[in-house]
Amino acid sequence: MPIQSTLSPGSFPSVAVFRRLAACLLLSAAAAGAARADVVRRHTLPASGVSELAIVAGVGDIDLQPGAGDQIEVEVEIRSKASIWGARSKDLSGVDIGIKRSGGRLELSLEDEKLQADWTIRVPRSAAFGLSVALGVGDIDIAPPGGAMEIALGVGDVEVKARKAQVGGVNVAVGVGDASISGGDAMRIRSFVGATGSARGAGASAFDVSIGVGDADIRLD
Secondary structure, eight states, X not given: OOOOOOOOGGGSOOHHHHHHHXXXXXXXXXXXXXXXXXXXXXXXEEOTTOSEEEEXXXXXXXXXXXXXXXXXXXXXXXXXXXXXXXXXXXXXXXOOOEEEEETTEEEEEEOOTTXXXXXXXXXXXXXXXXXXXXXXXXXXXEOOOSSOEEEEEEESOEEEEEOTTTEEEEEEEEEEEEEEEESSSOEEEEOSSOEEEEEEOSSSEEEEEEEEEEEEEEEEO
């Protein structure tokens, strides 16, 4: 028995309706794309009076190197982790890092678990303040300023290039992964899944690096 249609020719949407619907979908897609767009935040901060620079972050990479200027230059590219997987993400237009200064301590932070942030930081070549970094997941590449350094990383790799004349004692501990120290008087102990290492340079600044899962590469020139 043939199927009888109950729709009359006039019951189908008109071409104009389809056009309006398409326009609405395009606007919605554009709005979603705007919400997913990466944002870049830049800050220039005075280095004078800073005795410790602290960076506290959740997910992302951190690159800290000597710069050409006499101030601390910070550039952070922020994206939603949801957008990486193509899902709808929060609007980032109002998102920025936290900047807190207390005495000689300058803290830069971004700990939102829904965001990924890649940091590029340039410090004056003559800087002699201490450095502390706490990162959940990501890679850290650092040529530290001329003070003590402490790095705590959950998952990822750490690469440090420092002057031997600057560094006193170096201590590295990796839960799962490997540790390499070159230059100075280095010693490395390898366990079944992890590694520890220590070294001494010619200076006075202490370096401590702790990684849960990943590799550490410390080079003293």
